[in-house]
Amino acid sequence: MPDSTLAPIAQPAQPLRLGTRASPLAMAQAHEARALLCAAHGWDLEAVEIVPVTASGDKVLDRPLAEIGGKALWTKELDGWLYEGEIDFAVHSAKDVETIRPDWLTIAAVLPREDVRDCLVGAPSIEALPQGARLGTSAPRRAAQMLHLRPDIKIVPFRGNVATRLGKLAAGEAEATLLAMAGLNRLGQSDVGTPLPADSWLPAPGQGAIAIECRTDDASTRALLSAINCADSQTALLAERALLAALGGNCHSSIAALTTRQNGEWWLKASLFSPDGQDRVDGQTSFAAGDPAAPANLAGTLLAKAPPSITSQFQPVA
Numbered sequence: 001m002p003d004s005t006l007a008p009i010a011q012p013a014q015p016l017r018l019g020t021r022a023s024p025l026a027m028a029q030a031h032e033a034r035a036l037l038c039a040a041h042g043w044d045l046e047a048v049e050i051v052p053v054t055a056s057g058d059k060v061l062d063r064p065l066a067e068i069g070g071k072a073l074w075t076k077e078l079d080g081w082l083y084e085g086e087i088d089f090a091v092h093s094a095k096d097v098e099t100i101r102p103d104w105l106t107i108a109a110v111l112p113r114e115d116v117r118d119c120l121v122g123a124p125s126i127e128a129l130p131q132g133a134r135l136g137t138s139a140p141r142r143a144a145q146m147l148h149l150r151p152d153i154k155i156v157p158f159r160g161n162v163a164t165r166l167g168k169l170a171a172g173e174a175e176a177t178l179l180a181m182a183g184l185n186r187l188g189q190s191d192v193g194t195p196l197p198a199d200s201w202l203p204a205p206g207q208g209a210i211a212i213e214c215r216t217d218d219a220s221t222r223a224l225l226s227a228i229n230c231a232d233s234q235t236a237l238l239a240e241r242a243l244l245a246a247l248g249g250n251c252h253s254s255i256a257a258l259t260t261r262q263n264g265e266w267w268l269k270a271s272l273f274s275p276d277g278q279d280r281v282d283g284q285t286s287f288a289a290g291d292p293a294a295p296a297n298l299a300g301t302l303l304a305k306a307p308p309s310i311t312s313q314f315q316p317v318a
Ligand SMILES: NCc1[nH]cc(CCC(=O)O)c1CC(=O)O
Pocket: 093, 094, 095, 096, 178, 179, 180, 182, 183, 206, 207, 208, 209, 210
């Protein structure tokens, strides 16, 4: 539930500027954030202007993200606009936000998390994929997790936004692909495939959550955004990010993680894979909301029992 204990804040005279990537999914997330913010404060939608920017990650589609600069390509244009004061806050898919962020930026709100699951498109189940079928994905986690279960599957690179990837599938470039249910739901395309159960097929850290960043020194924007923060989604996201930070994981790393709450207790579950999917280590820990210690300890436990094929993907901070 949003923390809605704040005094009313008047509609700003000048619209607030919301920065977003320009892809259809990013625009859907921007509209969701604007609607929540305006509703929380009783403003008209005109109180927030949506400012789309084309991120460099959206321009180069023929090479893997890890090769062309990593997750920074999703955030660096918006970071620049925030730094220059051209926008007041930026709305991101949390899983695309780099693990280490500069101090002048703050995640001021996390929106209620969408469906965390991955969706298999092209076959009703993993077992039903034909022998040697091609899976279109450029995500190391999805490739490794599939190869772990189905070493016969061929991985073919599949970058681009949701529509581009579904187009490649329809064009026969692969037999199947994996997409986040969160993105499909937000685009109104929930029915293109079959969601994989999150207890057997873990998603990416942060999947399904929307993170809103603003300048750390911008106290008034932080106060506005705090009204739409979902405390539970924030707890889950921060735990998954604390795990990533302690692992020294990045977009090259095959890491899957998910936070759940069972009988009021928070749990973080994670799996690390070798890129070829042959090796896998799993672990879980309970943790206290807001405390990065247990996620960090889980990172240490996982790395301690992982073979070099896995540990070589991480640069843990000492
Ligand atoms: N890397 C692209 C990206 N970033 C966030 C989402 C989905 C939405 C989400 O996880 O919140 C997607 C597409 C996908 O993985 O299918």
